[in-house]
Amino acid sequence: MKHILAILVENKPGALTRISGLFSRRGFNIENIAVGETVTPGIARMTITVESSEKVIEQVVKQLHKLINVIKVSNLSNEPSVTRELMLIKVRAETGSRSDIQQIVETFRGKVVDVSPDSMIIEVTGNDDKLEAIKLLLNHFGIKEIVRTGKVALLRGSKVTREA
Amino acid sequence: MIMAALEKEGVELVFGFPGGAVLPLYDALYDAPLKHLLFRHEQAAVHAADGYARVTGKPGVVFATSGPGATNLVTGIANAYMDSVPLVLITGQVASPFIGTDAFQEADITGITLPITKHNYLVKSAEDLPGILAEAFYIASTGRRGPVLIDIPKDVFDQEAYFNYNKECHIPGYNPTYTGHAGQISRAVKAIRDAHRPVIFGGGGLIRSGASSALRQLAEEAQIPVILTLMGLGAYPGDGELFLGMPGMHGCVTANYALTEADLIIAAGVRFDDRVTGKLETFAQNAKIIHIDIDPAEIGKNVLIDIPIVGDVRQVLEELLRKLKPGNTAKWLKQIKTWQNKYPIPTGVTGPDSALKPQFVIRELSRLSDDNTLVATDVGQHQMWCAQHFNVRKPCSFLTSGGLGTMGYGFPAAIGARLAAPESRVICITGDGSFQMNIQELATVVNNRFDMTIALINNGYLGMVRQWQDIFFNKRYSHTALEGSPDFVKVAEAYGARAIRAVNDKEATAAVEEAFATKGPVLIDFIVEPEENVYPMVAPNRPINEIITGGEY
Ligand SMILES: Cc1ncc(C[n+]2csc(CCOP(=O)(O)OP(=O)(O)O)c2C)c(N)n1
Ligand SMILES: [Mg+2]
Numbered sequence: 001m002k003h004i005l006a007i008l009v010e011n012k013p014g015a016l017t018r019i020s021g022l023f024s025r026r027g028f029n030i031e032n033i034a035v036g037e038t039v040t041p042g043i044a045r046m047t048i049t050v051e052s053s054e055k056v057i058e059q060v061v062k063q064l065h066k067l068i069n070v071i072k073v074s075n076l077s078n079e080p081s082v083t084r085e086l087m088l089i090k091v092r093a094e095t096g097s098r099s100d101i102q103q104i105v106e107t108f109r110g111k112v113v114d115v116s117p118d119s120m121i122i123e124v125t126g127n128d129d130k131l132e133a134i135k136l137l138l139n140h141f142g143i144k145e146i147v148r149t150g151k152v153a154l155l156r157g158s159k160v161t162r163e164a
Numbered sequence: 165m166i167m168a169a170l171e172k173e174g175v176e177l178v179f180g181f182p183g184g185a186v187l188p189l190y191d192a193l194y195d196a197p198l199k200h201l202l203f204r205h206e207q208a209a210v211h212a213a214d215g216y217a218r219v220t221g222k223p224g225v226v227f228a229t230s231g232p233g234a235t236n237l238v239t240g241i242a243n244a245y246m247d248s249v250p251l252v253l254i255t256g257q258v259a260s261p262f263i264g265t266d267a268f269q270e271a272d273i274t275g276i277t278l279p280i281t282k283h284n285y286l287v288k289s290a291e292d293l294p295g296i297l298a299e300a301f302y303i304a305s306t307g308r309r310g311p312v313l314i315d316i317p318k319d320v321f322d323q324e325a326y327f328n329y330n331k332e333c334h335i336p337g338y339n340p341t342y343t344g345h346a347g348q349i350s351r352a353v354k355a356i357r358d359a360h361r362p363v364i365f366g367g368g369g370l371i372r373s374g375a376s377s378a379l380r381q382l383a384e385e386a387q388i389p390v391i392l393t394l395m396g397l398g399a400y401p402g403d404g405e406l407f408l409g410m411p412g413m414h415g416c417v418t419a420n421y422a423l424t425e426a427d428l429i430i431a432a433g434v435r436f437d438d439r440v441t442g443k444l445e446t447f448a449q450n451a452k453i454i455h456i457d458i459d460p461a462e463i464g465k466n467v468l469i470d471i472p473i474v475g476d477v478r479q480v481l482e483e484l485l486r487k488l489k490p491g492n493t494a495k496w497l498k499q500i501k502t503w504q505n506k507y508p509i510p511t512g513v514t515g516p517d518s519a520l521k522p523q524f525v526i527r528e529l530s531r532l533s534d535d536n537t538l539v540a541t542d543v544g545q546h547q548m549w550c551a552q553h554f555n556v557r558k559p560c561s562f563l564t565s566g567g568l569g570t571m572g573y574g575f576p577a578a579i580g581a582r583l584a585a586p587e588s589r590v591i592c593i594t595g596d597g598s599f600q601m602n603i604q605e606l607a608t609v610v611n612n613r614f615d616m617t618i619a620l621i622n623n624g625y626l627g628m629v630r631q632w633q634d635i636f637f638n639k640r641y642s643h644t645a646l647e648g649s650p651d652f653v654k655v656a657e658a659y660g661a662r663a664i665r666a667v668n669d670k671e672a673t674a675a676v677e678e679a680f681a682t683k684g685p686v687l688i689d690f691i692v693e694p695e696e697n698v699y700p701m702v703a704p705n706r707p708i709n710e711i712i713t714g715g716e717y
Contacts, residue, residue: 010337013286014274021278062461068283068303071337163336 002031003057004083004153006161007046007064008038008072015069019046022063028052032085032150043071043163047152074161076153083153086125088113089135092142093120101141108134119144165290165327166254167196169297172329175225177201177216177583179209181236183229184269185256188321190227201583201612204604206233208576210240211602214249215540215580218563221374223250223304224580230256231269234315235276239570242280244311246567247395248372250304251311252297257286259319274315282310290323294330302333307340308459309372340458344475349483351471352430352454357489359428359452361496362388365411368395368566369433369457375478376400376559379432382481386490388430389500391419393440394551395566396433402555408500409509412440413702414548417507417717420700420708422500426451433457433477436466437567438705446707456480509552510699510716519693520668522546522621526553529591529619532676537561537589538581542574542598544628546621548698550593561588572601575618579605582614589680591617596646597626606659609685617679618687620652624694631697635712656687663687 009015016035023030031049038045052060057075064073076083093101093115101120105112110124124134128151135143155161166189170178178200182190193200203209206228213224228237234255244251258267274286283303285296293316300312356362370379370392376399383390383406390400391408400407409416411423423429429451434440441447444466454471455463463472473480512521526549533539539554540563541547547564556562563581565573578592599620609616630644656663666675666688679686699714 013288014278014284017275018278025279059461059465066459066461068335068338 001051001054002077003050003052004076004081004151005048005050005061005064006074006076006153007048007070008161008163009044009046010069010071011037011042011044012069015044016046018067018069019048019064022067023048023050023060026056026060026063028056032148034150034152040163045161047150049151071163072161076155079159080156081153082156083127083151084125085127085131085151086123086149087131087135088147089122089124089138089143090119090145091122091138092118092144094118097141101138104134104137110134165293165325166297167192167198168327169294169329170198170225172331173297173301174222178225178227179203179213179216179580180227181206181209181229181233182227183233183256185230185258185318186227186233186321188318189254189256200227201579202608203576204607205602206236207240207572208579208602208605208608210237210251210253211243211570211573211576212580212583213251214240214244214573215563215577216584217244217249217251217580218577219538219560219581219584221372221560223252223301226251226253228253228255229269230258230273231271234273235271238276238280241277241311241313243565243568243570243573245280245282247565248309248368249311250309252300252304253311253313255313255315256321257315257317260288260317261319263317273313277313280311281313284313284315286315287317287320290320290325293320293325294327298329298331299333299335302331303335303338307338341460341474342458342476342479344456344473344480344483348471348473349480349487352473352484353487353489355428355452355454355471356386356388356430357491359491360493361426362386362428362430362491362493363408363422363426364388364390364430364432365423365434366390366396366399366432367393367434369477370396370399371433371559373433373458373476373478374559375432375481378478378481378485380404381485382488385485385488387493387497389422389497391422393434393437393566394564397551397562398556398559401557403557408504410551412442412708413704414552414698414700415440415702415708416509416552417700417711418500418503420702420711421503423448424450424707424709429453431455432481435462438466441466442702442708443705507700507717510714511553512693512696520666520672520690522549522623522690522692522696523553524669525619525621525672525690525692526550526593528673528676529593530554532680533589533591536587537591538578538585539563539591539593540574540578540581542594543569543571544595544598544626545623545631545696545698546593546595546627548628549621554593571598574598575602575605578616578618579608579614582616589617590615591619593619593621595627596620596622596624596649596652599652600649603655606656606661606685610660613684615683616685617676618656618685619676620687620689621692622652622689623692623696624649627696628698630695634695634697635701636703652687652689661685661687663689665689665691667691
């Protein structure tokens with residue numbers, strides 16, 4: 001099963017290495033990872049997506065808690081949450097195919113953020129399904145390059161993942 | 165500044181080895197009130213600090229230089245981490261501008277020790293030092309104990325900063341739980357009352373939390389037999405009425421049978437290591453398990469737990485005692501007696517011309533010792549014979565490398581023990597293989613005239629590995645014969661220590677008596693039966709009641 005962990009961590013040197021090292025040591029791959037500042041200065045939030053069984057993820061969460069710099073860990077996949085990821089796609093765009101591409105981008109509420117004589121860069125945000133779908137459609141034109149930010153997620157409703 | 169911090173932390177003694185990057189530190193030591201013990205290898209310094217910490221309960225403090233000094237600490241740090249021993253290690257680092265340039269004697273020691281420290285720090289500026297030192301001592305010595313390393317670049321040693329030392333630390337992500345959950349404790353009380361075949365299964369957590377008197381009270385009031393892991397030995401007296409011995413691979417048959425047949429296991433400060441549980445799927449199938457541990461990550465890691473209690477083992481046991489309702493265990497204890505009579509720990513078969521038995525040597529060392537004895541062992545067969553035959557009477561008096569199984573641990577650990585408890589007798593029980601991994605410390609014990617008996621169980625082999633080759637590899641003794649070992653008596657004498665050789669029972673007894681009566685270090689070279697095996701034995705990943713007896717019963 002896929003798990004999305006939200007980890008609040010003191011923004012100290014090595015904190016990131018400690019966390020990612022813990023995953024690799026216990027033998028599983030981080031599918032994606034996103035890090036950024038929170039409302040509290042000095043505290044960063046990491047969102048990590050991993051594929052693992054319930055029992056193993058429980059052990060990982062406990063091990064994460066043991067890291068001195070880690071303040072809080074929540075498994076967001078256990079509760080309703082909003083998950084988003086941003087993707088930039090550089091797609092081959094000859095003059096003839098531009099309007100077709102444009103149409104797809106609009107359907108997915110994406111944006112064209114750069115145009116050159118034979119390519120375009122498209123920005124889309126969404127969940128996994130949506131990003132996979134647009135990728136599939138644009139593949140037809142020839143995708144030259146893709147970059148993704150990794151997922152970020154928040155619990156739905158007024159519940160929060162906070163340090164206290 | 166570092167000296168002042170160490171003084172505030174009540175540190176009286178530092179273990180170490182100098183070098184270029186710690187010149188300023190050693191210079192400060194020159195006229196500090198602190199004592200420093202010089203070793204001949206950094207690994208020995210950490211093991212000694214570890215031994216000191218296990219006896220005193222206080223963090224052991226180690227100094228080492230950058231690069232090779234720091235990397236020589238690695239085995240000792242991993243050893244302390246696996247056995248939850250509090251250490252504060254201070255390493256020198258190349259000066260800040262050189263970090264990351266592969267400078268002379270640079271090693272990324274915070275990177276290297278990331279997975280084997282409880283926490284570590286690379287100090288950026290002297291301003292941060294007081295806070296970091298206070299945190300390091302706090303983290304090392306609270307919760308589940310462990311080693312903390314502080315890496316200090318050479319230029320930081322030379323900076324001046326305001327010294328504002330506050331021992332109280334607030335670390336947002338670090339809040340160990342000490343008191344057990346009341347609801348879970350009540351469930352445990354009920355489970356104990358209703359159990360017919362309960363056992364207490366205790367480990368190193370009992371020792372580290374000072375829980376032995378609570379344990380003893382629980383066992384005696386509720387008449388529950390006690391099984392202790394290698395790390396737990398001493399938490400209950402080895403000759404105590406309810407003691408069943410060590411479980412697992414080289415455990416007592418009775419302990420393994422009791423765990424297998426029990427209907428309730430009160431697991432306290434143990435981590436269900438594979439050497440103890442054997443094949444997990446068959447471990448304690450009939451039992452409800454109460455697991456008390458300070459580290460939540462240990463609970464349910466290997467074995468499914470019915471009643472988890474996160475907390476300090478001593479505090480939880482004391483709380484349990486306040487509510488305790490003993491059940492009836494008379495029938496169970498009778499069953500256990502039957503096993504004990506049928507399956508005593510084998511002492512090795514002897515005949516009129518048989519060579520000196522290692523089991524006999526350990527028994528003599530034990531018989532001639534009193535309550536006030538500290539034993540440090542190395543790793544191998546002799547370690548298992550110690551666990552089986554040495555009567556460990558008190559907590560914190562049996563030092564052994566449990567989790568990592570580090571050959572070379574015993575001798576330096578004995579030095580640490582020597583310094584921790586000046587009134588106690590100290591015995592290092594080692595093997596001919598292990599001893600050669602830190603033999604250079606003979607200089608340290610001779611130079612300081614440490615009273616200590618080094619009992620060398622000399623079987624001419626890396627015995628434990630040879631035993632596996634014997635049993636599982638058809639006696640193909642690949643590279644386990646220690647050909648070319650020195651004459652250990654001469655080696656000890658060359659360093660200036662007294663040394664005795666013993667080749668039979670009579671000489672063995674006389675040698676122990678003489679060593680115990682002698683001041684200063686004494687090495688006894690016990691020439692024992694070369695191919696003696698440790699029994700009972702359970703093959704790895706087999707059920708622990710599937711016992712290889714070696715024809716002993
Ligand atoms: C540093 C290290 N290297 C290798 C081993 C593997 N090992 C475990 S026991 C053992 C033999 C130890 O020989 P010795 O000290 O003579 O003890 P004996 O088993 O003969 O009593 C070895 C090589 C180890 N535990 N530690
Ligand atoms: Mg040997």
